[in-house]
Amino acid sequence: MSNKSSNTKKSKNTWKNIFKFLSPFYKNFIFLMLLMSSMAFIEAKFPLMTRRLIDDYIETKDLSNINMYILGYSVLIFLSTIVTKLFFMVSGRLEVETSYLFRHKGFEKLQKLSFSYYDKTALGWIMSRITSDVNRISETISWGLLDLFWGAFMMIIITFNMFRINVKLSLLTLSVVPLLVISSLYFQRKMIKTSRNVRKINSQITAAYSEGINGAITSKTLVLEEYNLNAFKILTRNMKNKSINSAMLSAIYLPIVLTLSSLGMAFALYYGGYSVSKNIISIGTIVLFINYSVLFFEPVREIARVFAELQVATASAERILELINEPLEIKDTKNIIDIYGDNFNPKKENWEKIKGDIEFENVSFYYNKEESILENFNLKIKSGQKIALVGETGSGKSTIVNLACRFYEPTKGKVLIDDVDYKKRSQLWLHSNIGYVLQTPHLFSGTIRENIRYGNLNASEDEMINAAKLANAYNFIQKLEKKWDTEVGEGGNLLSTGEKQLISFARAIIANPKIFILDEATSSIDAETEEIIQNAIQKILKGRTSFIVAHRLSTIKNADRILVLKKGKVIEDGTHTELMDYKGHYYNLYTNQFIEEKRSIVLSS
Template identity: 50%
Template sequence: MAQNDFENKRDTADQKIDLRLWKRLIAYAMRHRRTVVSVMLVLLVVAGIDLAYPQLSRYAIDHFIEGGTTEGLWLYGLVYAALVVVQSLGVFLFVRGAGRLEMDMSYDIRQDAFAKLQQLSFSFYDTTSVGWLMARMVSDIARLSDMIAWSLVDLMWAGVFAVGIVAVLLAMNWKLGLLVLCITPVLAALCVFFQKRILKYQRAVRKTNSRITGAFNEGIMGAMTTKTLVREEASAAEFRELTGAMRTASIRSALLSALFMPLVMALGSISTALALSRGGSLVFAGAMGFGTLAAFISYTTQLFDPIQQLARILAEMQSAQASAERVIDLLDTQPDIVDSPEVKAEYGTAFAPRRGNWPPIAGGVEFRDVTFAYKTGETVLRDFNLKVEPGQTIALVGETGAGKSTIVNLVCRFYEPTAGQVLIDGVDYRERSQLWLHSALGYVLQTPHLFSGSIADNIRYGRKDATLDEVKRAAAMVRADRFIEALPDGYGTEVGEGGGRLSTGQKQLVCFARVVLSDPRIFVLDEATSSIDTETEQLIQNAIQTVLTGRTSFIVAHRLSTIRSADKILVIRGGRITEAGTHDELLALGGYYYSLYTHQYRAEATRNAFEA
């Protein structure tokens, strides 16, 4: 299972909480400044009322109980009731506001993360597992929005409440107040001790969770392979190992958290005992009133409630730190292929194109001394040169790994040359925007991919404004209309997830129609007929003659029968062109292409003879 570079980087990262990450995430909350401010104001009111209750109790003891009078009791009851009503309303407004903030933040982060995924280069997906991405987009983002909307707001309440209690304690009796607060340094040391350990195990949990998500994805997608190879038991054992590692790390993290809170509570009890012991002596000595001692004990007990909240939130921040790291890593990932500032200013970006400035594309393609190496260090092309005139059909044949797909990916600017230039209509394509080129491309992959929805929706995927008549014309051009119209719901037939309700050949025909509808100037077929049946291949061969007319086309071919009419066939071996010419010229040459074609021809003839 592929592991993301970010995970490896974070394994060696500093284990301290990075406040810069939280500042970035809090910035998402501040996009909804009105909600944040209203929630904070409500919490300030709630905290103020919490601070007022012990003073009301103090007044009641000193005035009504020790004073032996009921004068003013009705007014006291009215004030108390009013505070309860206001506080209840404040809690309601807080819950509503924090819930709204959580949903808004989750929406914003997911929108930005998905937009980032649309911008990242192919090299990112080469090294990033689906499980890693799904864990970031679903569980991590949900956890962070919940953390900021609720816990960090609670953190502000706890901080204000704790500071308020300390101020009141010191104002009432500063010596007794300092005695109570002497526990604070011990609590701080306790927090630091647990911080590193909880964060360590939470990082391990999140990393393993990504691998588990990926294992689920692979298990579902590869279910048939697993069964045919009788690997059920082995796959289950591998999965048990993953989940076992996550369980171990989770238990250790939970154990530390379980120890953390009781220790905080125990310190609170010690502080309360100190206040009772010393305060009781002062009451008996006549240096402090009974009502004041009751209020003091109440404040002392309440003091450790916000401190417990602070400890809880700190523990949650430690847990969520791993999620924050991974989400910010995703948001901060930069594409390997980016347009220069000058190009963006002139031609726009993928999300804000300036189409009026785009020059038309005729379809001329040229490689000038192109060298290309993948990030892994493998050099695929060296000093590669090729010139293709507009409207020409170029076929690429050769062994697996020879560089055929690399060439067409460079044409599409999915990757850029390590050295040299790729020119479109005589201009280095790095002097134009990526969207300018991609809008003129039609790419049909070896493995067809459809999106959930109807056949018509999939054909018009690249042109949402296309009419049904235009969809039908595109389907007719690639001979897909025959099977579509035979379906009960025709073009309205739902294809299912990934097009699972259609055969591979039918999916490929729909993909062809989708590309044709976008009317590209440069057409790429990357082994598009290698995984389909002979009948569908014949339909596609007939369609190619019509579809490719007048367009610059690159065909990466496995079945040589599909490229006999190409204007030029290139034999690629070791990243170089070893033979070039038309079908007849290469057969006459008697080289690698002749050997490959005659071998396939004999195999095809033998197969047809057996079928007959």
Template identity: 40%
Template sequence: MGKNTMNSDEKITRRGKGELIKRLLVYLKPYKWKSIVVIFLMLFVILCGVINPYLLKIAIDSNVANNDIRGLLKIGFLLVVINLISWVISRIRWKMISEITNNILVNIRHELYSHIQKLSFDFFDNRPVGKILARVVGDVNTLKNLFDQSIQSLIPELLNLVFVAIVMLILNVKLALACITLLPFLALAMFVIETYSRRRWEVYRNKRSNLNAFTHEEFSGVKVVQSFAKEDYTEEKFAELVKDQQKSFNRAVRLNDLFWPLVELSWGMGIVIVFAVGYKLILSGEIQIGTLIAFSMYTGMFWRPIMNLSNFYNTLITNFSAADRIFDILDINPDIENVEGAEKMSEIKGDVEFKNVAFSYNKNSEVLRNINFKVSSGEKIALVGSTGAGKSTIVSLLSRFYDVTSGEILVDNKNIKNVNLESYRSQMGIMLQDTFLFSSTIMENIRYGRLDATDEEVILAAKAVNAHEFISKLENGYNTEVNERGSRLSLGQRQLVSFARALLANPRILILDEATSNIDTQTEKLVQRGIEKLLQGRTSFVIAHRLSTIRDCDKIMVVEDGEIVEAGSHNELLEKKELYYNLYMAQYKFLNEGA
């Protein structure tokens, strides 16, 4: 997958109109009965509208012509009652349409969010977060008009058009044909506009996505921007992206704005043609004046749905690109999924075995080769080696963030490929160098390890990893807001909070990836004691560059160039005086020189 940067437009698969409409209509299925009720209410409103001109025709041609005041009052009363009932039903219809539309948008957003959570790390590594947010928020919101108008415009306006056309043909065929003379030309013009309009809206949504990605990243890194005094530079970039979005929007709207003038022009010319033909028919005695007046009203009623349908078509074209962007993500299959018939992982004891494991991210380079080792339940294993040697890849495979290229990984003698992912990962704990805390309280961040934990259990976990003391000194204690990504706390404090969270989750297999880097020596002592408590009674894998922190591990494995080249205890490896010995002595010498 190619890297998608902030400044590059996303490549979106353009789907056929029929395919998009079919997929979007699927979201209407759960509300089909409500939609049917809405359609029947619409039918009633349409019939009321169609009856109005006909009653007016009767009033003019019969009652007025014959000076029938009583009959005229009856028709007037009937018109008032019909239109009052129509207004009430329209209100009920609008409320139901709003409920259906909002529920559909909620369902789409949930489906999209849920699907994104299942996608591999590659998906997130190759896209700025802002571009993902643009689809989950902006593109889904854009579909609101589409669903609103699908229910309130497409079906009723089509029915309205059919009913009016039938009535017009019944009244007078010649006038009916005169009314629709310009319809084929309008359809051709709209087709031409649609062809170019959709492309322009695709460009606009890409430019908007670029701006969203830039804004999200710059605000996330605002400390770096301010520390290097790059505000003017970022403002220039922002202005450039805004200008690109503005240009693309203007180009798209300029073309879309041709829809309305074309329809209104056709409507106006249609009325002129109807009156011209109607005038001749009156002179020849084929129709009466009341019929022409009624027909002029029906002409408006015929072209108004065409106007609304063209507006719907306009909305459809405008939103096709948003639908394409949503379905582009929904059509991405997760790299890691449960195999068919995957069994639930029972409570893990902690025996781990790698058997002839090889792995590559792509066909050109092999990251791991012939990895073989066994770990017994409760053992503490350290992985050391130079940067890029393959240490993090080993624990990523154990976490099944990726699947092995060849070989197999067994946990409690079960191939992890054949077990349910959720039941397996829920029993693992992973601590990374970049500790992530949510924008919430310390209490809620620790409780994230086990959502049903009581406040007392959260506090006990914090005490166990030596986090309780510093938390108690904060202004609001455990109810202190940590701000975005935990920025209110120091690196060491964030680590201790994350240790408490991991301890509360009580994982059977624990992975610590550079968990003690980037913190001061005094804090490291606290963290180290927290780690000791955390490692008790569970199988643990520790990746560390500070070799002093892993001396007490049961086994240390040295990874170099994708292979395990040494394995043993700290003292055993020092006695060999090979790679681990050289690494340890070089670090010891460096620290002494620094002192």
């Protein structure tokens, strides 16, 4: 298949799929089309009224029935005003509602997508689709496509009236239309290609903005300002060049349309003037054709403008659909959803109570096929056990945790929760029973109260206070001027790292999870705060199955089992005492770290 037919087919399928999403607004579209056809009919009536005024009143100088003419003309103006007002009201509302629909669909899909999607997708890519692409497509749907319909209907009515009045004059006036069609088809292919390139680079620029802002501190500490600026200049220069190409195509296309339409009007004027001089047609008729020439080619020019915008909108529509139709790598089967519900409509009455037994049964996993992380991995954990995971970077610690939480799924083998393959339960059932505390805690804009309650939106005030006390966060909160109503700022930047960490603990606790994950939860805080958190951990993890991924080995001495990992294999398994007595890999790691910590204390004193 040629590139031309392939692109045309792709564009048609894109708009076909877009309109599937717009089925709730079909009544609005039908109403707007009726308004536009009415508007076109009324506008096409005015030149006929002008012809009648010239031939029946001005030429004959008989004004006996002029009042009826004035009344008819006034009615047309009144109807035109009403139709125009209704069009702007309904079309404006349609723009807002379609924009809301696509943003809602896009954000809903973002809630469903698994970790792997965010691993490989830049934030700027996502933001560009949810913002500028949605704006472009909603504007095109609510205004551009309707202008297209109005233009087409207007041209049909005018063509019918022209041929009804004078066929030869009509053929001369419309003789340029085939050239308009050919040029439009040619420029369509060119403009949609450049539009896709512009939108793609726009995403890259948005991503660069996002990275530049989020990594501002790192850039300054590494003195990367000039490097970042040069990299950004390359992107923006590329954007400028592609945008200029796109603008030039539009700049060439629109004058061609104007020139051809002017030729059509010139033909009508030339032949019409000749016909009037020979008394073949009346003065009113030539005025009618001149007015119709203007009216006919006005929608042609409007269609050309919309046509150019449509190419850009097509690129935006493709990108929106790409997000909305992104396949889910982790999803529940229909049977599971029927029983347990989904993330947005859970059927909690059917959820089994979780105990916390976890088993990895011949599990294999890779992020990419060339690099396997786990091979036939087996591990059995009893409910309530505290499991510490130790090993060098890339040994599989985080992978085991993410698989246990079903943030990823095994490529082979099974993960069992309470002796049942967790694929036979809903994702939300498992995730609702997991408390996860990260190395770098993320808080949402809002108050401390709101952030703690994100762990359980139905929690009472007493439950929130108890969770804060259990996490040892209560004391520092009481010292704040606004206490629970203290704003945490974007990402929690108004609080210290330790304070954010304590709140994230409270947020995890308030959900009362049976499985708890601590992923390097104390590695980025000071010794005093770490001691507070360690005391909290002892209380929090009691009776819960827990995984502790820790860099500081002194923080895991009380774990029920310490698993030492190397290249996805458990090379040592036991308590702190047992592994120290064994004097293997763990013993070496612990003693070396202990010596380093003591050396640091001596040097800093």
